[in-house]
Structure formats: C-alpha cells, structure tokens
Amino acid sequence: MNYLVAVLSDRMQAEAAYSALENEGLPTHQVDILGKGYKSADEYGLIDPNQQARKGAKRLVYWLVPFGFVAGYTFNFLTGIEVFPAIGNVGNHIFGGVLGAVSGALGAYLVGGSVGLTVGSGDALPYRNRLNAGKYLIVVKGTEELIQQATRVLRSFEPENIQGYTEPTNA
Numbered sequence: 266m267n268y269l270v271a272v273l274s275d276r277m278q279a280e281a282a283y284s285a286l287e288n289e290g291l292p293t294h295q296v297d298i299l300g301k302g303y304k305s306a307d308e309y310g311l312i313d314p315n316q317q318a319r320k321g322a323k324r325l326v327y328w329l330v331p332f333g334f335v336a337g338y339t340f341n342f343l344t345g346i347e348v349f350p351a352i353g354n355v356g357n358h359i360f361g362g363v364l365g366a367v368s369g370a371l372g373a374y375l376v377g378g379s380v381g382l383t384v385g386s387g388d389a390l391p392y393r394n395r396l397n398a399g400k401y402l403i404v405v406k407g408t409e410e411l412i413q414q415a416t417r418v419l420r421s422f423e424p425e426n427i428q429g430y431t432e433p434t435n436a
Contacts, residue, residue, distance in 0.1 A: 266432040267412045269405040271424040272395050276300065279401035282422045286403070289418050291411065300401035306393050309404065318378040324374035330366045337365020370426075401423070 271277045279298050284298060286296050299309050341361025346355055392402060403424075405415040411431060 266406055267409055268430040268432065269403075269412045269415050269419070270392065270426075270430070271403045271419045271422075271426050272392075273401045273403060273422060273424050275399075276302065276401060278422055279303075279351040279403060282403050282424075283421055285418050285421070286405065286415055289414060291405065291415060291418075292407075295405060295411065296415075297404045299404060300396055301399065303401070306396055318380075320413060321380050322374050322377035325377035326370060329369035329373045331369075333365035333367070333369025333372070334362040335365070337368070338362035340365070374416045395425075 271282070272281060272349055283296060283298055287293055298307060299306060306369060338358050338361055341358045345354075346357065346361070347354075348360055352360070396402065402418060405412060405419075407415075416427065416429070
C-alpha cells in the first residue's frame, strides 16, 4: 500500500484540498483529514513515540537484568568486596548481583527508552508535533497511480510538506 501525507496550514486549506481530491475522482474512503475536528493521530494509527520507547526498554530489560546480575555477582566474587560483613561471602556476592541487575534495568530504561523515543517512531513524531501546532494532514492511501494523481492535486495547494511512503511487504 502506498501513502501520501501532505501538511496544510489551516482547516480551510485542508477542506479545499479534500474537495479538490474528491472532484478529481479519488475515492473518499482512501482520503483522510487529520487535525482538530477530524481524526486524531491516535484514531488514524500514527505510532506513539512514548509507546515505542516503552517497547524498546522492555526488550532490553529481558537480557540486561540477568546479564547485570551475573556481571555483578562475578565482579563481587572476583574482588571479594564485603559490603555487609554480617551476611557472609555468598550474601555479598548475591548483593553484588542485585546491584548489577538494578544497573542493567537502569541501562535498559535509559538506552532502550531514548532509542525508542528518537528512532522507533519514524516520521510519526514530526507529524504529531504539527498536529499539536494546529496544522492539518491530508493522508491518501492507494495504488501508485492514485498517489501520483493526488500528489499533482495537492501540490497546487502549496503544502508545508508532502511526503510519500510505501508500506513494506511482509514476505
């Protein structure tokens, strides 16, 4: 599936563009307006960058916490540091492992979350920011020919940005 996203500055321009696309014979079920009074980013299904950040952190937690525990345990075993002499050697090794696991969780949160926030959302974050700034998006989905026709029509409205996308095929 191919997509075309055009950013328009106000509601009147978005409605005029929608009407022009409709007059050109584009099926209205393949054209959407996103913005105040129309579909929201969540209703349309734009990726939420915060959700991507949580997923990235969660993916890293599964291997960083056990790795951190093993690394902390091993470090304490090799160095023989006694943080709490009353709990003995094995207790101190386990305590070192727990500190390593906590460090792994912190690393997963910071690294996985920041990478998910900055990279995982693709172009959805700039589009969400434009919607929050009061702009409107016209989204057209369909065949390559339909997208080319829509591009020609939308360029006449001088959008702030116009971008085409092709959905990857899962083979």
